[in-house]
Amino acid sequence: MNIHFNHRRVLVTGSTNGIGFATARGFLAAGAEVVINGRSEAGVAAALARLGDAASRAHGFAGDLSTSEACAALQARHPEFDIVVNNLGVFGPQDFFDTPDAEWERFFQTNVMSGVRCARAYAPGMVARGWGRIVFVSSESALNIPADMVHYGFSKTAQLAVSRGLAKRLAGTGVTVNAVLPGPTLSEGVADMLQAEVEASGRGLEAVAADFVTTQRGSSIIRRAARVEEVANMILYASSEQASATTGAALRVDGGVVDSIV
Template sequence: MNIDFTGRRVLVTGSTGGIGFAAAQGFLGAGASVVINGRSGTSVEAATARLGGPQPSLAGFAGDLGTESACARLIAEYPDFDILVNNLGVFGPRDFFDTPDEEWDRFFRTNVMSGVRLARAYAPAMADRGWGRIVFISSESAINVPVDMIHYGFTKTAQLAISRGLAKRLAGTGVTVNAVLPGPTLSEGVADMLKPEVERTGSSLDKVAADFVAAHRGSSIIQRAAEVGEVANMILYVSSDQASATTGAALRVDGGVIDSII
């Protein structure tokens, strides 16, 4: 299978590291023109350097897309895309009874409303052209809502509802809308979370990550954390011409954590 994005314009939000960076790297390698995004100019510049430096097919946008103002600036600067990957997200454990309204609002604005605003802005032109791809990066936590991150699981479940509903709204237009559900994935954020245990035990990061999966996601079939590139592979496929019959789907890259055959 030859996945080719030549001539396609792609936006990957939250793409200066982790899954988003791996997806942006994959799109570039397959011929797309890509806009990456991070909250600061420094992070965008560093990611651009890691992707090979300034080039005609790569641009960056610095701004917190969890805010309405940054979304408006982005849309004004880049009014059209063929592929939108709503990857931006925040996570972090916090007990339900210690999570204030402000934190619920922050997670909702960042994880949900960023994708809503951008899909609302970019989908109509995709539909007019008869081709487009919108991908929401959800999580297995949308289904296995973690007891220590209920506020996070709530936002990931919301993404599934939006992606399914929007796929139905865009029926027959040639625009597909899907959600990708990673399981535990060894991104920079997860590595930072596990760093104290790596330092305490002297074990490798991969070993500590596997132990974390065993302790907290015991149903995992692969019995390890996924690599960011493994998740990016699914994002690239579902964004391709070859995935034209896949829409309204929740596509799991969870290593078998969700104990269900469908």
């Protein structure tokens, strides 16, 4: 299967690190023109520098897309995309009874409304051109709501509802909408979370991450954390010509954490 994105314009939100950066790099390697997004100019510039020669087809947009103002500024600068990957997200454990309204609102605006606004901005152009792809990067936590991150699980389940509903709204237009559900993934954020254990134990990051997976996600079948590139591969496939009959789907890259045969 030869997946390419020549002449496709792609937005990957939250793409200066982790799954987003791996996804942006994958699109560039397959011929796309990609907008890299992060909250700060410095973060975006650093991500572009890491791309090396591929940066010739990459553009940076610094802005916090959890706000309507930044989304409007993005659309003003880049009025059309063929593919939108809504990857921007925040996570972090916090007990339900210690999570204030403001934190629920922050998670909702970042994880859910950023994608809603980007889809609302760019889907009409895709429909007019008769082709487009919208991908929401959700999580296995949308199905396995974590007891220590109820607010996070809520936001990820909401993404599934938006993705499925929007796919139905765009039926027959040539525009597909899907959600990708990573499981535990060895992104920079997870690496930072595990760094204290790495230093205390003297063991490698991948080994510590594997222990974390078996302890915290005991149903995992691969028994390790996924690499960011493994998640990016699913996002690229869902965005490709070859995935034209896949829409309204929740595509799991969770290593088998969700104990279901469907």
